[in-house]
Amino acid sequence: xxxAPAKRITDIGPPHHKKFLPPVILNNYGKWKYHEIPRPGxxxxxxxxxDKLWSVRAASPRLIAIDTLRWYADLADKYAGGHLRFxxxxxxxxxxxxxxxxxPLIAELTAAGYPVGGTGNAISNIVHTQxxxxxxxxxxxxxxxxxxxxxxLTPYFTSMKLPGKLxxxxxxxxxxxxxxxxxxxxxxxxxxxxxxxxxxxxKKVCEIPSVVAACPTAAIxxxxxxxxASVEVIEENCMYCANCYTVCPAMPLNDPDTDxxxxxxxxxxxxxxxxxxxxxxxxxxxxxxxxxxxEVTEVVKKLVELWxxxxxxxxxxxxxxxxxxxxxFFKLAGIEFQKQHIDDFKHAGLTFKRSTHIRFDxx
Amino acid sequence: MAKVPTPKLDELEKGxxxxxxxxxxxxxxxxxxxxxxxxxxxxxxNEKIGHWKHGGIxxxxxxxxxVIGRYCDLPEDFPGVAHFHTMRVNMPAAWFYTSEAIRTxxxxxxxxxxxxxxxxxxxxxxxFLGCRTEDLEPCFAELAEAGFDLGGSGxxxxxPSCCCGMARCEWACYDTMGFCYEMTxxxxxxxxxxxxxxxxxxxxxGCPNDCVASIARADLSVIGNWRDNIQxxxxxxxNYAKAGLDIAADVxxxxxxxxxxxxxxTLTIKDEDCKHCMHCINVMPKALRPGKERGATxxxxxxxxxxxxxxxxxxxxxxxxxxxxxxxxxxxxxAIWEVWCEDGKNRERVGEFIQRVGMGNFLxxxxxxxxxxxxxxxxxxxxxxxxxxxxxxxxx
Numbered sequence: 001x002x003x004a005p006a007k008r009i010t011d012i013g014p015p016h017h018k019k020f021l022p023p024v025i026l027n028n029y030g031k032w033k034y035h036e037i038p039r040p041g042x043x044x045x046x047x048x049x050x051d052k053l054w055s056v057r058a059a060s061p062r063l064i065a066i067d068t069l070r071w072y073a074d075l076a077d078k079y080a081g082g083h084l085r086f087x088x089x090x091x092x093x094x095x096x097x098x099x100x101x102x103x104p105l106i107a108e109l110t111a112a113g114y115p116v117g118g119t120g121n122a123i124s125n126i127v128h129t130q131x132x133x134x135x136x137x138x139x140x141x142x143x144x145x146x147x148x149x150x151x152x153l154t155p156y157f158t159s160m161k162l163p164g165k166l167x168x169x170x171x172x173x174x175x176x177x178x179x180x181x182x183x184x185x186x187x188x189x190x191x192x193x194x195x196x197x198x199x200x201x202x203k204k205v206c207e208i209p210s211v212v213a214a215c216p217t218a219a220i221x222x223x224x225x226x227x228x229a230s231v232e233v234i235e236e237n238c239m240y241c242a243n244c245y246t247v248c249p250a251m252p253l254n255d256p257d258t259d260x261x262x263x264x265x266x267x268x269x270x271x272x273x274x275x276x277x278x279x280x281x282x283x284x285x286x287x288x289x290x291x292x293x294x295e296v297t298e299v300v301k302k303l304v305e306l307w308x309x310x311x312x313x314x315x316x317x318x319x320x321x322x323x324x325x326x327x328x329f330f331k332l333a334g335i336e337f338q339k340q341h342i343d344d345f346k347h348a349g350l351t352f353k354r355s356t357h358i359r360f361d362x363x
Numbered sequence: 364m365a366k367v368p369t370p371k372l373d374e375l376e377k378g379x380x381x382x383x384x385x386x387x388x389x390x391x392x393x394x395x396x397x398x399x400x401x402x403x404x405x406x407x408x409n410e411k412i413g414h415w416k417h418g419g420i421x422x423x424x425x426x427x428x429x430v431i432g433r434y435c436d437l438p439e440d441f442p443g444v445a446h447f448h449t450m451r452v453n454m455p456a457a458w459f460y461t462s463e464a465i466r467t468x469x470x471x472x473x474x475x476x477x478x479x480x481x482x483x484x485x486x487x488x489x490x491f492l493g494c495r496t497e498d499l500e501p502c503f504a505e506l507a508e509a510g511f512d513l514g515g516s517g518x519x520x521x522x523p524s525c526c527c528g529m530a531r532c533e534w535a536c537y538d539t540m541g542f543c544y545e546m547t548x549x550x551x552x553x554x555x556x557x558x559x560x561x562x563x564x565x566x567x568x569g570c571p572n573d574c575v576a577s578i579a580r581a582d583l584s585v586i587g588n589w590r591d592n593i594q595x596x597x598x599x600x601x602n603y604a605k606a607g608l609d610i611a612a613d614v615x616x617x618x619x620x621x622x623x624x625x626x627x628x629t630l631t632i633k634d635e636d637c638k639h640c641m642h643c644i645n646v647m648p649k650a651l652r653p654g655k656e657r658g659a660t661x662x663x664x665x666x667x668x669x670x671x672x673x674x675x676x677x678x679x680x681x682x683x684x685x686x687x688x689x690x691x692x693x694x695x696x697x698a699i700w701e702v703w704c705e706d707g708k709n710r711e712r713v714g715e716f717i718q719r720v721g722m723g724n725f726l727x728x729x730x731x732x733x734x735x736x737x738x739x740x741x742x743x744x745x746x747x748x749x750x751x752x753x754x755x756x757x758x759x
Contacts, residue, residue: 009507010425011551014453017540020461021530030529030538034649045531053531063383063492065390065397066469066478073462073469084465086458086482088526088575114381127485132407133383133400134433134449134492136415141407143383144375151378176667178485182579182675210709216670243669247710249417256411269579271571272642273617276578276675290408291371314617314642346672 022083024053024097040160041116042102054096056080056105058114059125059150059157062090063133063143071112079105089125089167091118117158121165123304124157126150127178128170131189137242138172139189139259140288146170148297149187153304163311164319166304167268174241179269184317185303186264186279187296191240193258194233195251202230206248214243216345261286261296265303265329266318277318282333284340306332325359365391365401371408372401387479396477396493399443403435414441421448421496423503426555429513430499446495450476451488451514452506453547456540457527458483467509475502485580486564487524488514512551518710519557523547525567526574528587534644535569536587536657537685543567545689550696559700560707560716570653571641577662577676582713583696584662584676587685589654592634593643599650600630614643658684661692663699664714674714681736698729721748 018026028047035045043055072092076084079101080094087093092114096102106116118124126149129135131142149168156162169183173190180186202208211231212220219237223230231251233244242253263286267279282303286295303317310332311320321329330337343351365372365388375384387404390397403414419432431449438445452468472478472491475498481490494502503513514522523546526532528539546565547554553563566577569587577584604610610625622636623643630650632643644651661683662676683691699713702725707716717725726733735741 008425009504010512011555012507012510012512013548013551014455014512014544015464015510016544017456017459017530020455020459020464025459025530030535032529032531032533034533036648045533055531059381060482061381061383061386062481062483063386064480064482065386066473066480067389068386069465069469069480069482073465076462076465082462084460084462085527086460088458088524090481090483092482113379115379129485132404132413132415134415134431134447136413136417136433138413144408147375147378147380147382147384150380154379157380174668176669176673179576179579181667181673182576213709214670241669245417246669252417254412259411267579269573269576271573271638271640272645273619273640276573278673278675288411290411291374313613314646 020083022053022081022095022097024051025095027051028053037120037160040122040158041106041119043119052097052099054099054102056094056096056102056109056116057087057091057118058093058109058116059118059154060086060090060092060114061143061147062125062128075105075108079108087118087125089118089127091125115154115158120160121162122157122160123153123162123166123168126168126170127183129172129177131172135172137175137245137254139191139242139254140172140261141290142170142172144291145187145261145293145296148292149300152297152301156304162308164314164316166307166317168300174243175246180264181278182267182269182276183279184265184267184307185300186267187300188262188264189259190262190285191242191253191255191259192285193240193253193255194235194238195242195244195253197225197230197233198250199225199228199230201250202248203228205250211244211248211251214247216241216243220244256288260288261293263296263299263303266316266321268316268318273314274316274319274322279318281341283335284338303333328359328361331361365398365405367402367405369401369405372405390478394477395443396447397443397479399441400447400477400479400493403437403441403444406437406440415447419448421499423499423513426513427557428516428519428555431516432496444493447477447493448496448499450491450494450499450502451484451486451516451522452491453512453514453522454483454487454489454524456543456547457525457530458487459527459530468511471502471505471509475505484514486514486521488522513555515554515562517557518559518561519555519563520550520553520559521562521564522554523565523567524575526569528567528569532569533648534572534587534641534653536589536653537569537659538687539567539569539585539587541687542585542685542689545687546693546696549688549693553700559704561710561712563700563713565696571639572645577665579665579675581665581676582663583699584665585692586660586662587653587657588639588660588682589657590682591654591656593632593637593654594652595630595632596650596652597629600647601628603647603650608647614646617642617646658682661695664712664717666712666714670710671715671718674712674718676714678734678737679731681734695729695731702728723748 083095170187171180223232263283264279421432476494525539525543528535566581622633661680665676
């Protein structure tokens with residue numbers, strides 16, 4: 001380790017945001033009157049003062065080189081008085097006060113391969129995680145799948161023709177970093193194999209009681225194996241969540257043959273019309289098939305198109321499924337309903353059908 | 364370029380969406396970490412498995428969090444990513460930057476790391492992706508000189524984040540950015556030096572649209588709300604109708620409180636039945652606005668599935684006024700932390716802690732009265748606890 005420098009600056013927190021806000025925002029802070037979406041990817045905010053601000057939103061791969069960031073800075077200087085921001089879905093936005101700059105900025109972004117869009121009833125960016133780029137517990141990659149899915153769905157990013165918003169998220173393992181548990185469509189990396197235990201390592205690198213306590217289904221217990229103080233896994237109780245691996249490096253679950261992807265649908269976080277909802281399991285397993293993940297991409301596109309064709313105005317994926325019912329959703333989506341779809345964890349009974357409100361498709 | 368061929372990754376440079384592979388390649392000739400990242404990722408794509416070793420405990424002096432250590436498991440083949448640590452840098456509220464600030468960050472990261480970033484991590488931080496252990500201290504020192512600090516990681520207060528609120532939204536019911544900044548500054552110690560049973564996240568949304576997904580991604584979700592009447596501009600309602608908006612179908616029929624009437628001329632709202640869902644305001648932003656008596660609803664406990672299942676935050680305080688310096692909220696947060704730090708188990712999120720000890724007991728411990736707004740419905744089972752004192756019990 002390096003020597004600690006004599007004089008250290010700590011606990012200063014982030015810079016104050018007002019240092020970075022453009023004058024038009026400082027002048028209208030808390031005094032905006034209304035906004036419009038003049039075209040896909042452009043927001044127009046009008047203040048009580050009559051001041052106008054155009055925000056131009058462009059796609060971003062989230063994993064960005066500093067070369068691209070510097071180019072963003074140049075664009076901001078050229079068209080937006082040096083002001084830009086990033087959104088909560090990792091798009092980049094340029095804050096433009098002169099209307100004449102909007103079109104040239106869009107032209108320059110588009111020409112460079114950064115589509116402008118993601119506003120209104122569109123499919124905006126995919127909230128995603130680290131995958132094989134940086135994470136030790138990933139059951140799938142993040143950036144790769146996101147790129148493939150958005151290549152298919154870019155026309156929905158650059159337009160606003162959907163019934164409502166549709167949010168897609170991806171997490172590379174059950175930790176579900178990001179927004180997978182509350183998105184219209186979610187892609188989740190999963191394992192299907194119990195951990196391999198390196199019995200000679202457990203005692204050296206893990207705290208056994210913490211490992212036992214880390215299992216949601218109590219499948220792990222202390223054991224002496226081949227003379228080593230270790231743990232054993234009751235395999236029929238293990239559902240491969242990998243929480244034991246999170247606390248114990250000697251219990252890896254990653255397996256190229258059995259790892260893959262599950263698909264979830266119907267979550268939302270906004271309170272508009274209906275309350276926030278969790279995403280529910282639609283497809284228990286699809287294989288990892290790099291670099292293009294065709295099975296995953298095809299399914300996501302199909303679900304988007306199914307919803308877009310059948311949903312009513314403003315109806316989110318979950319609202320739509322709630323209206324037509326899950327049996328019809330599975331039928332329309334051509335997804336085989338399997339035992340894996342039926343909850344069997346803790347309060348599972350609350351998810352069973354407890355009425356005779358059943359629609360029979362006789363045709 | 365990568366030192367080895369990358370046919371699979373090259374495939375991901377095709378297509379209309381901006382490519383992360385192209386981003387890495389921009390740096391491949393400039394930094395060994397980037398060329399070797401391409402190599403090791405191609406290996407992962409061929410083998411369908413990650414190549415990062417478990418964990419890694421690195422950091423900077425004085426802090427217990429902010430850096431995620433990472434080592435690859437093929438250091439002989441890919442020495443450039445033998446160390447590939449991530450630094451989390453606390454972003455300015457709502458991710459507003461000047462071009463100068465962006466360039467400052469780029470210059471620092473070019474000097475000390477791979478030059479790859481995530482803009483941004485899901486909790487909100489600027490992610491400096493990939494450096495060696497010996498780079499951490501000098502990079503941190505230079506960031507601090509430039510006015511930037513690290514964000515959170517581990518069992519601490521994670522970096523608070525917020526929607527753009529009053530900076531660029533007519534619906535913001537409080538100053539989300541001011542609140543986010545104040546919380547971040549006030550709790551710097553809790554953010555930098557992990558002292559909790561597990562992580563704790565705060566997110567601030569200006570209205571029930573919840574553009575930072577606080578209800579799903581923060582232990583404490585602060586969601587803007589109002590408690591008086593929705594403001595109606597009758598002339599603008601008429602303009603929407605004239606412009607072809609089907610108010611009956613699009614607005615009235617979608618109202619979950621069934622509290623809006625439209626007789627073809629006048630729009631009326633029975634506000635005591637309004638659920639504050641935002642739908643009518645979202646559809647007619649020029650005509651309808653949140654009320655004037657504004658504040659926030661505080662909700663607690665959201666988390667991802669591990670261990671006991673995913674949770675959404677639930678109502679803790681139905682309405683609170685949001686006035687700087689937010690002393691009442693700071694006190695409430697401290698009361699929550701005191702109870703949870705005392706009795707919470709190792710790696711038990713506050714939402715799971717409440718499930719275990721009971722919401723009623725938790726409310727008592729933090730000094731809040733039960734409120735029917737806290738529940739979707741009262742309990743359905745009769746397994747009710749009472750704590751009658753011994754004197755009453757001995758009267759039998």
